[in-house]
Amino acid sequence: MVAAARRRPSLGRQKIEIRRIESEEARQVCFSKRRAGLFKKASELSILCSADVAAVVFSPAGKAYSFGHPSVELLLERFEAPEGQGQVHVQGEAVGGEGQSVVAELNRQYGDLRAMLEVEKARREEVEEAMDKERGARSQVLAWVEAEVGGMEKEELMAFGAALAVVQHGVAAHADQMLRDAMVLGRMSRAVPQGMENYYFHLLQAGQGHTAGAGDRPF
Amino acid sequence: MVAAARRRPSLGRQKIEIRRIESEEARQVCFSKRRAGLFKKASELSILCSADVAAVVFSPAGKAYSFGHPSVELLLERFEAPEGQGQVHVQGEAVGGEGQSVVAELNRQYGDLRAMLEVEKARREEVEEAMDKERGARSQVLAWVEAEVGGMEKEELMAFGAALAVVQHGVAAHADQMLRDAMVLGRMSRAVPQGMENYYFHLLQAGQGHTAGAGDRPF
DNA sequence: AAACCTATTGTTAGTTT
């Protein structure tokens, strides 16, 4: 009998001041968590309110992460030239120009893809959780499926992530970060919550530099 | 009559789906609240982690709001010109020889990856649909299983094939090692479901076999 | 070192003033 005092497994969240986190490690962890949280919020805002949102984050190490709906550069252009008759297809300019621009463009598109996947990953965990609760009675089958599917998804996406990493490695010297990201992406799930496909589609289109659709934008 | 039903002053926050808010008024209110929340999160991220953060939001009416630390313009500049003062030798290897064809090749490969993403998206929508029916009958669960597993294998092979193709193109000398590392590390991070090891092993073998010859090719 | 856990703080949907 170990008597009474059963300590709680965790103290839970504690209040913190909004100051620079001194611990290098804690700061890095916090950066990852909150960056994902920020992108999720941005995604929700754009969906809930049909707003166009872009966010760019630079890690202390100087690495850039971005989120954009419909696309980062499109919105940035709009922001810098509120009066301009935009409509210019940046993509054409970039591709038609020199190699340097193309490489930068590829880098940017990769960033968008990764941001998109990150947001999706966050939303994914929500759906999986809901699904877990549902598998009450007749779910030995589902349990088996989940185990099977879980493993396969992981590998599937790992292969995909590795492919991305390889490509990126050929463009920029970020292989290490890419590899870590591939690990993270490997845990992604595949179901898409309702309302997400639209956003997903737009991001995809934006990646091409072809922002078709959305004829219902009120100016 | 005051007696029984003492209504709470408010029902409090209710759960909502992340989809476009139909009510014009509610959407506007939500936009204001969440925009403020987003900027606050951005601010906290920048302070806590010493990161540079910029966020731009356009209301459905077209009005622009922004947050930026140190400033939106500065960060956007940095974002659009990742190479800055020649810190990264972005395409050091790739452009070393003949930039034109290499870039074209990268473009092609990027296109392939994007195509894969599209396939994945279509597949996800399929899965989502199947999931809806799953809550109805058990027999349909089995149908879902079949569809899921079948489609997944197909995608796995596509993803893997793409990864191999990239590696085979000799974009990066370390590509094969990265791919192997990704798989090995992935295996350690979580238990692999029964029956999965076979596939895993096969994947590993194939990866080694394919890249053995091309891996050490200089470019 | 990344993912999980959980208590706790932080955010916000709906309501009221």
Added chain:
DNA sequence: CAAACTAACAATAGGTT
């Protein structure tokens, strides 16, 4: 009606594996 309010929901700090 924008601001305040309230209670439920969401995000996350710290700890564990």
